[in-house]
């Protein structure tokens with residue numbers, strides 16, 4: 001078997017996520033500047049072109065990494081894997097603490113975000129669901145993130161959820177003990193549907209941005 005070429009998509013992914021910073025320059029010397037380099041196969045098997053097996057290395061480090069001579073520094077696979085990981089975190093500007101908090105957030109709310117569109121398109125929401133959304137918004141503000149990006153995404157989500165609850169609070173909706181449902185004119189339904197759709201898209205797009213960070 002010959003060398004398997006790396007797909008354009010994967011190449012781009014490596015270039016974008018590393019921003020052409022060499023994992024070894026960064027990990028060993030703390031050097032975070034852009035480097036002329038190549039995409040290296042971490043397990044040194046050219047047929048394994050999975051994203052997880054690839055890293056951007058400067059020419060010098062790529063040579064040293066591939067070299068098997070006795071004078072070589074014998075950089076290990078583990079060094080490259082770990083430095084690549086810290087480099088990507090640095091580029092995303094996310095601390096270890098933010099990472100672990102974000103994982104906790106996503107574990108806790110993944111189901112919530114997957115089903116959030118149901119009450120919105122029914123023009124009817126259970127009071128219980130309404131309260132659940134309300135307390136989720138409160139709970140979001142208890143997560144403390146250092147990253148400005150994360151804060152912005154989370155604020156966008158909270159604001160959109162608040163605006164959706166605001167729609168259920170207005171006079172076109174009637175509240176009884178277990179439901180809040182639409183009682184307005186038929187013609188106005190589309191207006192609310194459009195509003196909800198826009199808010200929902202904003203929520204999902206920001207939630208996906210959060211997911212991409214881990």
Ligand SMILES: [Zn+2]
Pocket residue numbers: 022023024025026035057058059060061062
């Ligand atoms: Zn380097």
